[in-house]
Amino acid sequence: AQSVTQLDSQVPVFEEAPVELRCNYSSSVSVYLFWYVQYPNQGLQLLLKYLSGSTLVKGINGFEAEFNKSQTSFHLRKPSVHISDTAEYFCAVSLIIQGAQKLVFGQGTRLTINP
Amino acid sequence: NAGVTQTPKFQVLKTGQSMTLQCAQDMNHEYMSWYRQDPGMGLRLIHYSVGAGITDQGEVPNGYNVSRSTTEDFPLRLLSAAPSQTSVYFCASSYSRTAYNSPLHFGNGTRLTVT
Numbered sequence: 537a538q539s540v541t542q543l544d545s546q547v548p549v550f551e552e553a554p555v556e557l558r559c560n561y562s563s564s565v566s567v568y569l570f571w572y573v574q575y576p577n578q579g580l581q582l583l584l585k586y587l588s589g590s591t592l593v594k595g596i597n598g599f600e601a602e603f604n605k606s607q608t609s610f611h612l613r614k615p616s617v618h619i620s621d622t623a624e625y626f627c628a629v630s631l632i633i634q635g636a637q638k639l640v641f642g643q644g645t646r647l648t649i650n651p
Numbered sequence: 652n653a654g655v656t657q658t659p660k661f662q663v664l665k666t667g668q669s670m671t672l673q674c675a676q677d678m679n680h681e682y683m684s685w686y687r688q689d690p691g692m693g694l695r696l697i698h699y700s701v702g703a704g705i706t707d708q709g710e711v712p713n714g715y716n717v718s719r720s721t722t723e724d725f726p727l728r729l730l731s732a733a734p735s736q737t738s739v740y741f742c743a744s745s746y747s748r749t750a751y752n753s754p755l756h757f758g759n760g761t762r763l764t765v766t
Contacts, residue, residue, distance in 0.1 A: 577760075580743075626694065636682065637682060638699070639694075
């Protein structure tokens with residue numbers, strides 16, 4: 537079975553403060569991990585991805601994530617957030633099942649930036 | 652470059668009515684899929700297609716039909732709308748069904764309300 541758990545449904549932070557959005561996954565096979573961002577009234581866009589290699593992955597808009605196999609985690613971080621980072625963030629795991637890609641998404645974390 | 656285009660953006664249906672949500676992509680992507688997004692549940696896969704003439708079920712296919720007669724289009728049909736189908740629907744595509752590093756490109760969504 538494959539699942540993704542985002543531990544916080546909402547995260548409020550002040551502008552220019554650091555933030556961490558937590559994601560844990562369960563899988564018995566190798567996984568490919570993604571973070572997507574959804575700005576208000578828009579579809580999702582890819583923020584970053586982990587396929588293999590370095591466990592620290594850098595994405596767009598200053599975000600980065602660290603893959604930790606022993607803790608089955610893929611937490612997203614940014615050292616200093618801006619108002620424009622207000623959005624919902626989704627962690628996802630990609631599997632190839634019967635020859636097709638399937639993404640399993642977490643429940644989402646709503647990041648709110650306060651001035 | 653339009654990417655993934657969904658129509659309509661908003662729709663209100665009465666219980667028992669049928670309708671089709673349209674999705675078109677202009678990137679010559681092989682893989683197309685439909686997700687529904689509900690609060691606290693992330694995105695759940697309804698149906699997907701790995702090429703023209705090929706479709707398969709996702710996690711929550713009941714009450715929905717799809718077809719893929721061309722590479723570009725992947726409409727989602729609600730046969731007899733129910734209030735439980737009130738949701739935001741996203742169409743997404745990627746260039747290869749087997750390339751695990753192929754990110755999904757999302758449309759901007761269709762917000763459906765069934766009364």
